[in-house]
Amino acid sequence: MNNLFRLKQRHSLYIILASLLSFILLGAVIYQNVGNMMIDQSKNNAMGLAVIAANEIDGDMFETIRSNTDDAYFTVLEQLIKYTDYHMLEYIYTMRLENGRLTFVVDADPKEPAACGEEYDMLPDIETAFNGQVSCDRNLTRDKWGNFFSAYAPIYNSDNEVVGIVGCDIMTSDIAERLHELRNVIIVLITVFALLCLCALILIARDMLHRDQLTEIANDDKIKQVAARLKKRGRLKDYTGMLVNIKDFKYINQQIGYNRADELLREYAQYLYKLIERNEYVARTGNDNFLMLVKKGREDYILKVLSPLELKLYVGEELKVMRMYSRCGMYSIMEEDNLSAVMNCCSLAINSTRNVESGDYAWYEKSMVENMVEEKKILESFKQALENGEFKVYYQPKVNIDTKKLCGAEALVRWIRDGKMVSPGEFIPVLESEGRIIDLDFFVFEQVCKDICKWMSEGLQPVRISSNFSKLHLKNPHLSEDVLEIINRYAINTDYVEIELTESSGYSDFDSLEKFVHDMDDAGIYTSIDDFGTGYSSLSMLKDINVDVVKIDKSFFDKLEDGGHSENLVGNVIHMIKDLDRIVICEGVETEKQVEFLKNTDCNIVQGYLFDKPLPREEFEKRLESPIYN
Numbered sequence: 108m109n110n111l112f113r114l115k116q117r118h119s120l121y122i123i124l125a126s127l128l129s130f131i132l133l134g135a136v137i138y139q140n141v142g143n144m145m146i147d148q149s150k151n152n153a154m155g156l157a158v159i160a161a162n163e164i165d166g167d168m169f170e171t172i173r174s175n176t177d178d179a180y181f182t183v184l185e186q187l188i189k190y191t192d193y194h195m196l197e198y199i200y201t202m203r204l205e206n207g208r209l210t211f212v213v214d215a216d217p218k219e220p221a222a223c224g225e226e227y228d229m230l231p232d233i234e235t236a237f238n239g240q241v242s243c244d245r246n247l248t249r250d251k252w253g254n255f256f257s258a259y260a261p262i263y264n265s266d267n268e269v270v271g272i273v274g275c276d277i278m279t280s281d282i283a284e285r286l287h288e289l290r291n292v293i294i295v296l297i298t299v300f301a302l303l304c305l306c307a308l309i310l311i312a313r314d315m316l317h318r319d320q321l322t323e324i325a326n327d328d329k330i331k332q333v334a335a336r337l338k339k340r341g342r343l344k345d346y347t348g349m350l351v352n353i354k355d356f357k358y359i360n361q362q363i364g365y366n367r368a369d370e371l372l373r374e375y376a377q378y379l380y381k382l383i384e385r386n387e388y389v390a391r392t393g394n395d396n397f398l399m400l401v402k403k404g405r406e407d408y409i410l411k412v413l414s415p416l417e418l419k420l421y422v423g424e425e426l427k428v429m430r431m432y433s434r435c436g437m438y439s440i441m442e443e444d445n446l447s448a449v450m451n452c453c454s455l456a457i458n459s460t461r462n463v464e465s466g467d468y469a470w471y472e473k474s475m476v477e478n479m480v481e482e483k484k485i486l487e488s489f490k491q492a493l494e495n496g497e498f499k500v501y502y503q504p505k506v507n508i509d510t511k512k513l514c515g516a517e518a519l520v521r522w523i524r525d526g527k528m529v530s531p532g533e534f535i536p537v538l539e540s541e542g543r544i545i546d547l548d549f550f551v552f553e554q555v556c557k558d559i560c561k562w563m564s565e566g567l568q569p570v571r572i573s574s575n576f577s578k579l580h581l582k583n584p585h586l587s588e589d590v591l592e593i594i595n596r597y598a599i600n601t602d603y604v605e606i607e608l609t610e611s612s613g614y615s616d617f618d619s620l621e622k623f624v625h626d627m628d629d630a631g632i633y634t635s636i637d638d639f640g641t642g643y644s645s646l647s648m649l650k651d652i653n654v655d656v657v658k659i660d661k662s663f664f665d666k667l668e669d670g671g672h673s674e675n676l677v678g679n680v681i682h683m684i685k686d687l688d689r690i691v692i693c694e695g696v697e698t699e700k701q702v703e704f705l706k707n708t709d710c711n712i713v714q715g716y717l718f719d720k721p722l723p724r725e726e727f728e729k730r731l732e733s734p735i736y737n
């Protein structure tokens with residue numbers, strides 16, 4: 108039985124119990140009212156008929172009645188007065204209440220039972236009563252509807268002779284009578300049921316407290332509880348903690364709207380729920396983060412299913428298949444760990460996946476703690492460092508290998524921190540994870556525009572300079588305007604700038620990427636796809652997105668060293684990109700051998716240490732002055 112089913116089943120059980128509670132309470136209220144109504148009804152009818160029976164008889168007056176009647180019953184009699192004509196009461200002789208039944212003994216003419224009312228026609232054994240038998244016997248008569256029983260009393264004259272009989276048809280239903288008798292039992296039962304239902308309600312309330320409202324799976328309170336229980340039993344160590352996060356979910360929110368994104372989140376959560384087995388757990392720990400406790404050894408299977416997960420969702424009328432990419436930080440739980448330790452380790456592991464090279468999944472390692480401290484320092488000092496001018500722009504030349512001439516450059520940022528140069532690999536992923544990279548990219552881009560402006564004013568011939576833009580920029584709907592505004596501010600020719608974007612991951616930012624590239628094209632600004640051959644490279648995407656340049660990543664190019672079919676592969680890829688009418692630039696060229704190889708392909712522009720490392724501005728200016736390489 109899968110967990111989702113168990114969840115629904117438990118919910119239904121609670122609902123049934125809650126309905127039962129309402130039903131029982133309602134039943135109790137109805138019973139109480141109807142029961143009372145019937146009993147009241149029976150009293151009224153008994154009394155009424157008794158009075159009818161008491162016709163035409165002379166006898167003692169009210170005082171006699173009082174003297175013969177217990178006080179308690181006399182109260183009932185007084186009530187009767189309210190309902191009947193006073194003079195009729197004169198004929199009531201005695202009145203008894205036995206076993207809850209009221210019997211009036213009145214004078215009546217035994218020879219004329221009909222005078223007592225038509226009801227007596229159905230008395231089967233009037234003689235018995237005449238002979239002075241005690242009057243009430245419920246089984247004595249029962250009418251054809253089964254609803255009446257009759258009470259009879261002999262009527263005595265002053266000589267103590269039976270002179271008549273009076274009977275009351277007491278119109279109380281058997282059911283009411285029996286219910287009345289069963290009342291105590293029923294009250295006990297109702298109380299028991301009510302208590303049970305109260306427990307059900309408490310369970311429901313507890314369940315709701317432990318359930319994430321949006322996705323209906325457990326929340327972090329629940330998983331804390333579960334983990335504490337597992338730890339107590341010494342079984343937490345049998346699990347691996349997997350902290351899963353949906354990649355680019357903020358962006359998905361913007362793309363499809365919050366309501367749909369919520370639906371998607373629900374689907375995703377429920378999918379995770381289906382993935383876990385009995386005695387495994389998953390909870391939403393906030394936003395698009397989920398913590399799974401899975402049995403050791405099952406991690407690979409789960410990662411495989413998650414990469415990527417395809418979920419169907421209606422967007423308008425259209426049923427869209429959404430590809431959800433996930434990041435995951437894993438930690439193999441040890442004996443001494445509790446859940447917060449597990450969470451910390453998983454968080455550190457997942458944070459390390461922000462680094463492009465590390466991929467989307469990572470296991471916790473001890474060194475991650477030091478990294479975290481370092482990352483915190485970076486984030487804390489970033490703003491001040493930017494204001495203090497600690498970030499410098501370096502330029503790495505791009506060279507045409509046919510002419511050996513400088514034909515462009517890439518702007519690469521460096522952080523001079525406490526007198527030491529920090530390479531972008533150390534701080535860019537950190538800034539990217541917190542969205543701070545946006546400020547840095549604009550700073551670099553503006554610096555590039557400023558430098559181009561300066562070179563032009565100094566009579567130096569600039570080359571096209573590409574600036575790296577994080578894909579986070581694609582979330583900015585005014586990105587194109589912001590870029591153009593900076594170019595216009597420095598009044599530079601758009602031929603001298605180029606924007607590098609890392610290849611888009613999956614569908615999520617595809618539309619924005621397409622729009623941005625289109626806007627730049629309209630403005631005459633080159634765009635390039637950086638790091639082609641890593642991550643989600645696809646030639647089909649190139650077909651759809653009209654970038655001018657494709658930069659082939661060093662790692663792809665490194666395959667050449669492997670020999671074998673690699674040369675063919677690299678050659679063919681370059682060839683295909685060229686066929687799509689794009690400029691190809693190979694990054695990370697370090698050897699003459701690589702240059703020789705590239706000369707035989709369609710790629711004639713390279714960037715790499717063989718020609719130049721990234722240069723400080725002053726050195727790059729020298730390169731601009733003498734752009735030919737020997």
Ligand code: C2E
Nearest residue numbers: 519520530531532548551575576577695696697714715716
């Ligand atoms: P990238 O844009 O792919 O830049 C190329 C990287 O390859 C640079 O590393 C460059 O120094 C290095 N490289 C160039 N030729 C060679 C070579 O022959 N051998 C080797 N081993 N490496 C070579 P760098 O400067 O460390 O930059 C790393 C990455 O940081 C860049 O990769 C880029 O993704 C990012 N980055 C740098 N500056 C910025 C920036 O201003 N904004 C953003 N968003 N990212 C930046």
Ligand code: MG
Nearest residue numbers: 517575607637
């Ligand atoms: Mg680049």
Ligand code: MG
Nearest residue numbers: 637638658694
């Ligand atoms: Mg690159």
